[in-house]
Amino acid sequence: MTTALAMKTSSITRLLLWVGIFALFLSSCRKEDEIIPSTEEQGGKPEPAGPIKGFFLLNEANMGSNKSTLDYYDYETGKYTRNIYAERNPGVVKELGDVGNDLQIYGGRMYAVINCSNMVEVIDKHTVKHIGRFTVPNCRYIVFDGGKAYVSSYAGPVDPSQSQLGYVVEVDTATLKETRRVTVGYQPEQMQIVDGKLYVANSGGYNAPNYEKTVSVVDLASFTEIKKIEVGINLNLIQKDRKGNLYISSRGNYKDISSNIYRLDTRTEQVTSLGITASSFVILGDSLFAVALEYPKKKTTYILYDLEKNVVLSNRFVSSEIATSIKVPYHIAFDERRQSLYICDAKDYTSPGELLCFDLYGNLLWRQTTGDIPAAIAFVR
Numbered sequence: 555m556t557t558a559l560a561m562k563t564s565s566i567t568r569l570l571l572w573v574g575i576f577a578l579f580l581s582s583c584r585k586e587d588e589i590i591p592s593t594e595e596q597g598g599k600p601e602p603a604g605p606i607k608g609f610f611l612l613n614e615a616n617m618g619s620n621k622s623t624l625d626y627y628d629y630e631t632g633k634y635t636r637n638i639y640a641e642r643n644p645g646v647v648k649e650l651g652d653v654g655n656d657l658q659i660y661g662g663r664m665y666a667v668i669n670c671s672n673m674v675e676v677i678d679k680h681t682v683k684h685i686g687r688f689t690v691p692n693c694r695y696i697v698f699d700g701g702k703a704y705v706s707s708y709a710g711p712v713d714p715s716q717s718q719l720g721y722v723v724e725v726d727t728a729t730l731k732e733t734r735r736v737t738v739g740y741q742p743e744q745m746q747i748v749d750g751k752l753y754v755a756n757s758g759g760y761n762a763p764n765y766e767k768t769v770s771v772v773d774l775a776s777f778t779e780i781k782k783i784e785v786g787i788n789l790n791l792i793q794k795d796r797k798g799n800l801y802i803s804s805r806g807n808y809k810d811i812s813s814n815i816y817r818l819d820t821r822t823e824q825v826t827s828l829g830i831t832a833s834s835f836v837i838l839g840d841s842l843f844a845v846a847l848e849y850p851k852k853k854t855t856y857i858l859y860d861l862e863k864n865v866v867l868s869n870r871f872v873s874s875e876i877a878t879s880i881k882v883p884y885h886i887a888f889d890e891r892r893q894s895l896y897i898c899d900a901k902d903y904t905s906p907g908e909l910l911c912f913d914l915y916g917n918l919l920w921r922q923t924t925g926d927i928p929a930a931i932a933f934v935r
Contacts (some may be wrong), residue, residue, distance in 0.1 A: 577650070597627055597634035598911060598920040605606075606627070606891045609933045610664060610679075612657040613925030616904060617670055617712075622654035623665070623925040624682070629892075633818055634909075634922045642682040650675060656744075657930040658725065660698040664932060667693050667705065670712050674705060676730060679934055687935065688730045695744045697752075699774065703727050706742040706751060717741070718759035722752065724777060734777045738770035744792045746800055748820050750774050751841060755789035755802055762788075763807055768819065769800075785816050785825050793837050793910040801842065803832045808849040817861075830857050830866065836888045836895075837861070838914075843871065845883035845897060854883055856916075872897075872916040880910065887931035894919070898928035 586796035611625040623918035624639035640649045651671030658665050659679055667677040667690075674693060676685040703725040710716045713865060720742040724734040739756025746753050751771055758766030766789065768782040793801050800818040815828040815835060828842075840862040846855045856877060858868040863905035882900040884907070889896070899908040907928040911919045 592637045594635045597922045600632040607934045612654040612930040614927035614929035620652045623902040643684045656695045657932045659932045714760040755792045834886045900927045
């Protein structure tokens, strides 16, 4: 009797143990699958929407965390909504993915370039619903022309030990299928299109300290690289002014060579150094606004530069108090209709960042908490 009771007790104990393990497993699954709801807070003051309704902000997040997120600001209500993509797309596995690098709107669609997930996510800009996605390994930036998307790619895996020549893929925006590709320099970054030519900033970031120094020029008709123009080391961003000149940022070598911005005259191919630091910059007419966190000194700068007179108008276009509160000025954007500047602060790269809105005189209008590492803004028209 005692032996039978002991055996029965042992069986019950094992059963309870397995039930506990199964319950723990289900609980774990529920947590992994749980959709984090969006949160809404008041940002700026409500105002008439006008031609630009608002903007989306892509949060990059840390590599390997798989938690890139999308926020939205509505001008008409003044409401700032965090993590809107996950809530609108509960069935999308892993949501936006790992390391959001670029965000652009073309037609009725929004394109989020997700670097470490090796894909471009295509989203309806009105409903924020998933439309589709296409694969581009180690993708970086995207531009558009004539119904085609052009995406820069490091070509190989996200691994500095496996450096290889990068390329740009052409994708039909109707079918989301690749149509052509062209080889450019090592680790290509941002691009611009001027007079039927695609200009690609090559960084060579995986080859440090032997960085690239060139901009690849690709003829769009034949989709071939027709030349390389030497500009500066470790190139990154590239913007154009209303005259067709290109402005290209160099990240330096993070040691004894500072970041810089160069002007490239696309007609003469003459290159001129502006001699100003920049992590991110934006052009408004004849004015260039640049923000930077300089290494290794970790000094922040906020420069306003006159492109017509070629002079620095201000070394700090925001107040000292506000400048001190910004830890890592990571990205800057400009709303041409409202004449508003937006600066993204990445803080410590691991916790939520912050978005700050200014007028053109550097006066702070409002600030709002974002996701981790706010990295790109796309305005909705």
